[in-house]
Amino acid sequence: MDLFETFDTGSVTIAGKRTDIGRLAWNPHKEFPGVFLKNLVTADQTDRRFTCHLVRIEPGHAIGMHTHPASVELHEVVRGSGLCLTEQGEIPYVPGVMALLACSAPHEIRAGENGLCLFAKFVTAQA
Numbered sequence: 525m526d527l528f529e530t531f532d533t534g535s536v537t538i539a540g541k542r543t544d545i546g547r548l549a550w551n552p553h554k555e556f557p558g559v560f561l562k563n564l565v566t567a568d569q570t571d572r573r574f575t576c577h578l579v580r581i582e583p584g585h586a587i588g589m590h591t592h593p594a595s596v597e598l599h600e601v602v603r604g605s606g607l608c609l610t611e612q613g614e615i616p617y618v619p620g621v622m623a624l625l626a627c628s629a630p631h632e633i634r635a636g637e638n639g640l641c642l643f644a645k646f647v648t649a650q651a
Contacts, residue, residue, distance in 0.1 A: 526602070526603055527602050528578070528602040528603045528641045531545060531578060531602075532545060532546065533545060533546040534546075536565065536576075538565060538569050538570075539569075545562065545564060545578075548562050548563065548564070549562070550562050550580065551563065555588070556585070556586065556587050556588055557585065558581060558582035558585025558586075558635075559579070559580070559581050559582070559586075559587055560579070560580045560581075560582075561577045561580075562577060563575070563577050564577060564578060572648060573647065574645070574646065574647055574648070575645070575646045576643065576644070576645045576646075577643070577644045577645075578641070578642075578643060579640075579641065579642050579644050580639065580640075580641050581604075581633065581634075581639060581640040582635060583635055583636070583637050583638060583639045584637070585635055586632060586634040586635065587632065587633040588632055589609070589630055589631070589632040590630070590631070590632070591628045591630050592625070592627065592628070592629075592646060593627060593628045594648055594649060595627060595646040595648050595649060596624065596625065596626060596646070596649060597624070597631075597646050598622065598623070598624050598625075598643075598646075599617070599621075599622060599623045599625070599633070599642050599643070599644055600622050600642055600643040600645075601617045601618060601619055601620065601621045601622070601640070601641075601642045602619055602643065603619060603639075603641035604619075604635060604636060604638045604639045605617060605635075605637075605638060605640060606633060606634050606636045606640040607633070607634045607636075608623055608631055608632070608633050608634075609631060609632040609633075610625070610629060610630065610631050611629070617633070617640060617642070627649045
């Protein structure tokens with residue numbers, strides 16, 4: 525079992541309440557086909573300050589160009605390969621790579637031929 529599978533079947537504890545991650549649903553992305561999210565920590569659980577998701581992008585699919593105006597985003601690549609395209613250039617995504625994306629930084633994530641799995645964490649920027 526690789527790290528992504530381990531977390532996909534692990535648990536998360538928030539304010540003393542434990543949730544089995546394996547019981548959480550994989551949700552299709554609302555805008556991008558072939559992209560699925562498992563919401564581990566939601567905005568409602570953290571006063572809208574932090575969220576954390578397992579992200580699975582099927583081979584040849586992508587999360588198209590977009591921004592997150594109110595949050596900083598951290599990607600931790602766990603399985604597969606792909607590219608993150610930013611205004612500064614391309615970041616090869618392979619296991620062990622992390623990328624920190626600033627508020628409002630345009631970016632696109634493309635999965636390679638074996639798909640791409642990562643953790644995406646969002647921290648709300650403070651004014």
